[in-house]
Amino acid sequence: MATIWPLLLLLSVIFTAEAQQAEQPVIRRGSLLIPTGTNSSWLSRSGLYAFGFYEQGNGYAVGIFIAGIRNKTVVWTANRDNPPVPGDVKLHFTSNGRLVLQTAQGMETGIAGNTQGAAAASMLDSGNFVLYNSDNSTIWQSFDKxxxxxxxxxxxxxxxxxxxxxxxxxxxxxxxxxxxxxxxxxxxxxxxxxxxxxxxxxxxxxxxxxxxxxxxxxxxxxxxxxxxxxxxxxxxxxxxxxxxxxxxxxxxxxxxxxxxxxxxxxxxxxxxxxxxxxxxxxxxGLCGINAFCDQDAGCECLPGFKRVNKDSWASGCERNFDSKCCKSNEAVTGYTMETELRTEWQNDSYSILTSPLTQEECGEACLGDCNCEAALYKDGKCMKQRLPLKFVRRNLSDSSVALIKVGTSPISPDPGVPKESKKKNRVDILIIGVSLLSFACIILVVSGIVVYKYRVWLYRNISNAL
Missing domain, CATH: 2.90.10.10 (Bulb-type lectin domain)
Structure with missing residues (x-):
């Protein structure tokens, strides 16, 4: 008896699927959708789900959405990483059984993978969009993707x-x-x-x-x-x-x-x-690189950083000052260490100072190291790290202290040389360059004249000798 139950269950699933298919509106070859107007989607039998165009960005995308509620909710998107399409495209169930987007210029993009030969399609009340062959067998369905x-x-x-x-x-x-x-x-x-x-x-x-x-x-x-x-x-x-x-x-x-x-x-x-x-x-990674997540405040940039994209935290943060070139064994000035309490990140340190250190000593060690751009201090250990800092977050149960190297003021590309002096140097170089070019041209002209006169003199001497 136990072996009969799986068979009965399988038959029940098959009969239920066939019954659902028979109840659903059938989409035949030659059917067409456009982004605007009333013919923009194919509805399920109850009208709860729809397959077709919906607005995205400055254009349209193709997908499945819950149409029978006040706030339309997208649950599946075709070719989701393609840019939005303009309003003059068509979604066509072609005569050879392909589901494609057709542009006004005649370009085609497949919607259901490379599937072709479909005889019919249905938007089911389960939210599943299905393509069938001539035997009414499923050859593609959105539930699989x-x-x-x-x-x-x-x-x-x-x-x-x-x-x-x-x-x-x-x-x-x-x-x-x-x-x-x-x-x-x-x-x-x-x-x-x-x-x-x-x-x-x-x-x-x-x-x-x-x-x-x-x-x-x-x-x-x-x-x-x-x-x-x-x-x-x-x-x-x-x-x-x-x-x-x-x-x-x-x-x-x-x-x-x-x-x-x-x-x-x-x-x-x-x-x-x-x-x-x-x-x-x-x-x-919720807040991107060089930013941290706080339960109360949400995402914030670390000290000395600013958001890359104001519309999305996924791009993280970048430095809001010009980093200064550093040479080994040379004291670095123009920086300070700023702290963020109870902050942790992915441990990707290149150097760990294990002897018991104070927080101040850890900061000084990072300031004196050209490669160090941040340090994580915890329990007397100092972990030096380069940028970018990943997976940063506030952890109130953690004793870690983040030490971030921050520029105290905007640094010119070549400190110690005034801008006015740079401009004067560039003008002097330009004048010298033009002068040298002019002198070269004069030399070239004079050389040409001398060569010409020499050849004329040589020709006359040969003629007289003959």
Whole structure:
């Protein structure tokens, strides 16, 4: 009897999928969408989800969004890192079964990968956009290619991942990654870092479960982990039988994984029902390089730095003074050491002074070292470091003190030589250069005349001799 249940479950899933497909509006070859007007998207049967154009930046993007609520919410984006498209493009389901963006100049960009030969498509009420072949089998679906959002009915299996968006209004790839690891943990990392413990900042899992663990999401909002044999090993969120509630799981631009609910009957807003991690400063790299995260104040630049991009912290901060050239064994002036209490960062020190030092001695050691641009002082140790400083954050439970080398005033490129003197030197050099060029031209002309006269004299002497 136990062996019959998996077969019955499989048949149930197949019949349910076929029933859903039969109920959904079918999109046929030759169908067309444009960014403006009423023909800008294909709706699911209930009108809750839509596939098509939505506004982004100074143009449009193609994706899936929840259309049946007051605040339209994007849950999937095609070619998310491509720039926005203008209003004169068309989304065409071609006669050969491809889904492409066509520009006014005739250029085409595929939307569903390189898939072709699709006979029909549907925007399902689950939020899944599906392409079918002539046998009504699924050949591509958006649920297999999540961007920053996970919907009920989706499954994230081993080595599959999602990436946060750049911002709330820009759906291009952001700076955080969620992955279902081979060790069975659902983990988060900054983009561009290897999946190692030192870079991870959150996640859930059960020790010892190993590979083939999957993240699952039910229609009632229950989020849970299954092991390789299909046994539930962790409930992340509980299910809710309240009717008229929809759910989503999103890796937000700030690196926090949030489970949201929205009550359709109350025409409400998205409510956070679960999040991980709880500390908003845990996501490493949230504030970019040379900046730190503070629980109360948010992101701030370190002393002596300014924001690179006022619209986004992801670009971090840069020095607000000109750094002075330094030679070894030469005293450096024009700098001071400024402190940030209870501050830590990624330990990438090139030199560690281990003998018990005071904070002042650590600062002096950095000031006297041309290579030292910052130092982390803790428990009598002084850790010297170069820029950039990564994953900086305030940690109230840590005794570390950040010491930052800061210029006391703007430094001229060549200290000790007044600007007026530099200008005079440049004028003198210009005059000398012009004079030398003129003298060379005169010499060249005189040489030409002498050579010419010599040849004339030589010709006459030869003629007379003959």
């Amino acid at each position: 999540p961007t920053d959002t996970f919907l009920p009915g989706q499954k994230l299996t081993t080595d599959e991942d999602m990436f946060s968006s750049y911002s709330a209004t820009n759906q291009s790839t952001g700076i955080f990654r969620l992955i279902m690891q081979q060790d069975g943990y659902l983990a988060m990392y900054p983009v561009g870092t290897p999946p190692r413990l030192e870079y991870g900042y959150g996640g859930v899992g059960v020790s010892g479960e190993g590979p083939n663990v999957s993240l699952n999401f039910d229609a009632d909002g229950r989020l849970y982990l299954l092991n390789g044999t299909g046994i539930s090993i962790m409930n992340i969120t509980k299910g809710d039988t309240t009717k008229g509630v929809i759910y989503r799981l999103t890796l937000d631009p700030d690196g926090i994984l949030r489970h949201y609910s929205h009550n359709m009957d109350q025409n409400g807003v998205w409510n956070v029902t679960w999040s991980n991690p709880k500390d908003k400063c845990d996501p490493k």
